[in-house]
Amino acid sequence: MIGFLKFVKKETLHILRDSRTMLIALLMPVVQILLFGFAISTEVNNVNVAVVVPKWDEQIRQSINKLSSNPYITYKGAIAEHEIDRNLRSGRVDAIVVFAHDFDRLMTQWKQNGNGNAAMQFIMDASNTNTAQAGAGYLNNILAGELMQSNSLVETHMLFNPQMKSAFNFVPGIMGMIFILICAMLTSVAIVREKETGTMDVLLVSPVRPLTIILAKMTPYFILSCINLTTILLLARFVLGIPMSGNLSSIIVVSLVYLLLSLSLGLLISTIAKQQIVALLISAAVMIMPIVMLSGMMFPVENMPAVLKPVSAIVPARWYIDAMRKLLIQGASFGLILKDFLILVGMTLALLAIALKNFKDKLE
Amino acid sequence: MDTSTLAIEVNGISKSYGTVKALDKVSLDVRRGEIFGLIGPDGAGKTTLYKILVTLLNADEGSARVDGLDIVKDYRNIRSRVGYMPGKFSLYPDLTIEENMEFFATLFGVTVEQNYDLVAPIYKQIEPFKKRRAGRLSGGMKQKLALSCALIHKPSVLFLDEPTTGVDAVSRSEFWDMLHNLREQELSILVSTPYMDEASRCDRIALCNTGHILDIDSPKHMVEKFDGKLYGIKARDMYGLLKNLREDNSITNCYTAGEFHHLLAGAGFDADKLKQNLVAQGHSDVEIKPIVPDIEDVFIKLLSNE
Numbered sequence: 001m002i003g004f005l006k007f008v009k010k011e012t013l014h015i016l017r018d019s020r021t022m023l024i025a026l027l028m029p030v031v032q033i034l035l036f037g038f039a040i041s042t043e044v045n046n047v048n049v050a051v052v053v054p055k056w057d058e059q060i061r062q063s064i065n066k067l068s069s070n071p072y073i074t075y076k077g078a079i080a081e082h083e084i085d086r087n088l089r090s091g092r093v094d095a096i097v098v099f100a101h102d103f104d105r106l107m108t109q110w111k112q113n114g115n116g117n118a119a120m121q122f123i124m125d126a127s128n129t130n131t132a133q134a135g136a137g138y139l140n141n142i143l144a145g146e147l148m149q150s151n152s153l154v155e156t157h158m159l160f161n162p163q164m165k166s167a168f169n170f171v172p173g174i175m176g177m178i179f180i181l182i183c184a185m186l187t188s189v190a191i192v193r194e195k196e197t198g199t200m201d202v203l204l205v206s207p208v209r210p211l212t213i214i215l216a217k218m219t220p221y222f223i224l225s226c227i228n229l230t231t232i233l234l235l236a237r238f239v240l241g242i243p244m245s246g247n248l249s250s251i252i253v254v255s256l257v258y259l260l261l262s263l264s265l266g267l268l269i270s271t272i273a274k275q276q277i278v279a280l281l282i283s284a285a286v287m288i289m290p291i292v293m294l295s296g297m298m299f300p301v302e303n304m305p306a307v308l309k310p311v312s313a314i315v316p317a318r319w320y321i322d323a324m325r326k327l328l329i330q331g332a333s334f335g336l337i338l339k340d341f342l343i344l345v346g347m348t349l350a351l352l353a354i355a356l357k358n359f360k361d362k363l364e
Numbered sequence: 365m366d367t368s369t370l371a372i373e374v375n376g377i378s379k380s381y382g383t384v385k386a387l388d389k390v391s392l393d394v395r396r397g398e399i400f401g402l403i404g405p406d407g408a409g410k411t412t413l414y415k416i417l418v419t420l421l422n423a424d425e426g427s428a429r430v431d432g433l434d435i436v437k438d439y440r441n442i443r444s445r446v447g448y449m450p451g452k453f454s455l456y457p458d459l460t461i462e463e464n465m466e467f468f469a470t471l472f473g474v475t476v477e478q479n480y481d482l483v484a485p486i487y488k489q490i491e492p493f494k495k496r497r498a499g500r501l502s503g504g505m506k507q508k509l510a511l512s513c514a515l516i517h518k519p520s521v522l523f524l525d526e527p528t529t530g531v532d533a534v535s536r537s538e539f540w541d542m543l544h545n546l547r548e549q550e551l552s553i554l555v556s557t558p559y560m561d562e563a564s565r566c567d568r569i570a571l572c573n574t575g576h577i578l579d580i581d582s583p584k585h586m587v588e589k590f591d592g593k594l595y596g597i598k599a600r601d602m603y604g605l606l607k608n609l610r611e612d613n614s615i616t617n618c619y620t621a622g623e624f625h626h627l628l629a630g631a632g633f634d635a636d637k638l639k640q641n642l643v644a645q646g647h648s649d650v651e652i653k654p655i656v657p658d659i660e661d662v663f664i665k666l667l668s669n670e
Contacts, residue, residue: 207444
């Protein structure tokens with residue numbers, strides 16, 4: 001045991017003295033959380049809108065007032081009909097509201113009867129579908145909201161994330177990615193570095209079982225990841241205001257299993273790769289891309305083509321991110337994430353078994 | 365021979381990398397308490413033999429015993445009994461001298477203090493710098509640290525793969541002195557080197573090339589066995605001289621060797637006649653003298669006999 005602790009000390013020294021890597025490992029979660037939380041968001045915050053008004057009247061003035069006072073809309077003024085195309089093409093505006101000739105009369109008719117002819121038209125720049133859809137939704141709410149509310153068929157409530165903040169969506173995704181990066185990538189690179197520099201030869205020609213050495217190597221990265229877990233959870237709670245309504249111990253237990261899974265993956269990669277660069281490439285190609293693309297971090301699993309759905313099922317991050325969304329945002333109980341949890345445990349055991357079977361204590 | 369007197373016993377070991385035969389039926393014995401040198405150029409298969417003997421690689425055929433233990437069956441036991449210093453510097457450059465030493469001691473379940481006496485003659489020389497990181501040491505100091513780390517668990521057999529490559533002449537000489545001190549402690553040492561001049565510092569040597577062993581003997585006896593007359597020859601135009609000598613039928617072999625070319629006399633060789641011929645061919649300042657062969661001459665002769 002004292003021997004093992006000495007190994008851990010040695011590995012910790014390696015990490016501490018490689019200050020650049022350590023800084024990246026510790027700052028990466030902070031930067032990513034802040035980036036995704038504030039700078040990069042899929043929310044549409046600013047829609048530039050111009051209007052086309054054939055005939056001014058009080059109704060239209062009121063509508064335009066509502067538009068220009070809305071925080072999500074930047075009112076760009078009124079333009080003539082023949083300028084529509086130019087304004088959209090030049091990107092000066094994202095949307096144009098064209099009021100009908102007899103807007104006043106049509107609106108009154110709507111208010112009285114609850115039906116009638118179209119009173120306005122939204123022309124959206126749909127080259128960015130996200131902005132176009134969100135913008136149309138905003139305009140609809142602002143300009144036709146009162147009509148809808150009076151006698152609507154559907155009433156919508158946005159539960160758990162009423163403001164539709166994208167940070168809520170990204171934090172679990174970032175957690176899914178960061179832990180794989182640090183545990184799997186850095187650990188595998190650290191093990192492969194010993195092969196590359198030849199120190200593994202000296203380590204193998206000793207009574208110590210290579211497994212001991214490797215466990216010792218993983219320990220500091222595991223601790224590093226625990227620090228990151230704490231940082232991420234604190235930032236998510238107090239900076240991004242994520243409700244974290246689920247049971248904290250469930251969050252931690254699931255995260256720890258995911259850390260172990262990532263470490264096993266790192267060990268598996270280290271048994272395959274002979275050079276650090278190969279380990280990096282495998283990490284990037286085998287882990288980062290699928291995590292970003294297939295885990296549901298960015299694109300919902302439900303929307304994936306049928307071919308990719310089974311592929312996404314073998315991406316561990318998918319289950320972790322799913323569980324974290326339920327725990328962090330929805331405040332689900334452990335019972336509801338049991339399936340995710342069991343899949344993660346199963347994957348960890350399978351990866352560990354394959355990695356250990358693959359591990360050789362000779363050079364070939 | 366009784367096994368207990370042998371530190372290393374190699375019987376017909378072969379190893380191929382794809383189509384390249386790195387070792388071809390190599391056999392040798394290293395006695396206890398001797399310094400045995402593997403002498404040969406790059407590509408002779410020295411490193412491959414080391415890796416097989418320290419149980420990092422499996423041989424394709426043949427068997428070997430280290431410290432009386434089979435390298436296949438007992439590889440775990442061998443690993444705790446030998447000290448291995450690979451050709452490439454294999455310590456942690458980001459750890460200090462002291463940390464490297466402590467780590468390797470821990471690896472074998474000992475402490476630096478326990479076996480301090482054994483490593484002291486070597487370690488004392490670098491101890492004043494023990495807080496310095498290994499990556500910032502000079503070649504000679506790295507080598508001393510590597511040797512200290514390989515010795516810290518008091519191995520019974522020491523495997524040193526090209527320990528003096530890339531080290532300055534003074535440090536090299538010091539290093540051999542250290543090995544002789546270690547032999548006094550009843551350590552068996554297998555050391556390899558591409559430098560022929562270091563052969564004389566070994567008790568016995570194996571000359572090897574491209575996976576074969578050319579001969580095994582003590583360096584002294586190997587030189588004594590040299591049959592044939594060897595001359596050193598020089599003239600002002602050394603390159604032209606070599607070309608002319610190679611055309612001469614009475615000369616078996618001729619090659620550059622520093623200040624003089626070495627030539628091995630064949631049938632009907634006459635030194636005076638050769639000198640006259642060379643002068644007639646336009647050479648000036650021609651000087652011929654009989655010389656005593658060294659290991660390099662033996663090696664070249666063995667190679668040309670192949």
